[in-house]
Amino acid sequence: MPDTAAPPPPSIDLQAAFEASGVGPVLEGLDRELVGLRPVKRRIREVAALLLVDKLRRDLGLSAEQPTLHMSFTGNPGTGKTTVAARMADILHRLGYIRSNHLVSVTRDDLVGQYIGHTAPKTKEILKKAMGGVLFIDEAYYLYRPENERDYGQEAIEILLQVMENRRGDLVVVLAGYADRMERFFGSNPGFRSRIAHHIDFPDYDAGELMRIAELMLARQSYRLSPGARGAFERYLEARMTQPHFANARSVRNALDRARLRQAVRLFENRGRAITAEDLMTIEADEILASRVLGADAAPAPREAAA
Numbered sequence: 482m483p484d485t486a487a488p489p490p491p492s493i494d495l496q497a498a499f500e501a502s503g504v505g506p507v508l509e510g511l512d513r514e515l516v517g518l519r520p521v522k523r524r525i526r527e528v529a530a531l532l533l534v535d536k537l538r539r540d541l542g543l544s545a546e547q548p549t550l551h552m553s554f555t556g557n558p559g560t561g562k563t564t565v566a567a568r569m570a571d572i573l574h575r576l577g578y579i580r581s582n583h584l585v586s587v588t589r590d591d592l593v594g595q596y597i598g599h600t601a602p603k604t605k606e607i608l609k610k611a612m613g614g615v616l617f618i619d620e621a622y623y624l625y626r627p628e629n630e631r632d633y634g635q636e637a638i639e640i641l642l643q644v645m646e647n648r649r650g651d652l653v654v655v656l657a658g659y660a661d662r663m664e665r666f667f668g669s670n671p672g673f674r675s676r677i678a679h680h681i682d683f684p685d686y687d688a689g690e691l692m693r694i695a696e697l698m699l700a701r702q703s704y705r706l707s708p709g710a711r712g713a714f715e716r717y718l719e720a721r722m723t724q725p726h727f728a729n730a731r732s733v734r735n736a737l738d739r740a741r742l743r744q745a746v747r748l749f750e751n752r753g754r755a756i757t758a759e760d761l762m763t764i765e766a767d768e769i770l771a772s773r774v775l776g777a778d779a780a781p782a783p784r785e786a787a788a
Contacts, residue, residue, distance in 0.1 A: 493537055500613040504576065508522075509574065520684065521681060528569075529574075537665065547578070549649060549678040551656075552681065553657070553680045554653070556685075559731030560730070561730065566615060567584045583613070584615045585607065585614065588620055589620065589623040589634065593624065593634050593636075604636075611652060615652075615653045615655060618657065622656045622662040642672045656673065688719060691733050692714070693755065695714060698734060702741075705762055705763060705764070706769075710769050713766045713770050736774075737764075
């Protein structure tokens with residue numbers, strides 16, 4: 482009698498599928514580019530694994546429905562949320578979940594109008610730009626202002642929710658902001674919470690990680706700290722981290738920009754002598770110690786003016 486047994490199900494080499502996806506270099510780049518953030522990197526790897534397995538399942542006909550991909554990134558400013566969102570766009574694109582890896586980053590002002598009839602066109606124009614890729618909405622909780630009855634943010638929210646549900650195969654939305662404010666935002670707008678599949682929290686950097694970030698930032702621009710400047714910058718970080726409006730890597734970048742400015746002024750004021758490449762590359766201790774943050778009578782400066 483002929484053998485009527487069903488053929489064995491096809492086997493899949495997951496390692497080969499992972500290598501073919503092109504996701505590996507993106508994850509490796511994330512490890513190189515971002516200092517620390519171990520829980521974030523681990524979570525991104527977990528999401529990538531889930532999406533790769535889901536793609537393989539759908540390729541075999543084991544599943545027909547595309548998973549919900551919208552995300553929430555919570556954490557303080559300067560913790561890498563925008564950078565991770567861009568890398569997430571790369572991963573989603575390489576796995577075929579979105580048509581393009583482009584990221585459109587916006588805030589409330591880009592979505593909400595100032596008068597009746599202004600919000601819908603603004604929101605729809607942004608959605609049109611982001612379609613096929615990732616829309617990153619920073620400080621998303623500012624869309625909702627219940628204390629202002631004449632605020633038009635609710636109109637933008639309703640349009641976003643509709644698109645997030647009906648066009649979820651062609652647009653991924655990432656909502657970002659402070660953790661406590663995002664929690665209140667989701668509590669007031671359950672439609673968003675029900676559409677968010679992945680919540681990722683971004684921890685603050687510690688002083689050692691911030692020092693590494695500073696050195697990487699300087700190296701990319703062919704600068705370096707002298708030994709004395711390095712010690713001074715460690716003191717700067719210790720003081721700045723205790724002040725209001727500290728923004729992690731963003732505050733580090735602003736402080737270094739100020740130090741580079743002071744270095745340039747010092748070199749220019751001594752332009753009567755020849756300078757070397759070493760002079761042009763080196764930031765000295767005085768360029769750090771001149772910061773108001775380290776001043777004996779320095780009060781916490783507003784926002785990033787304290788750099």
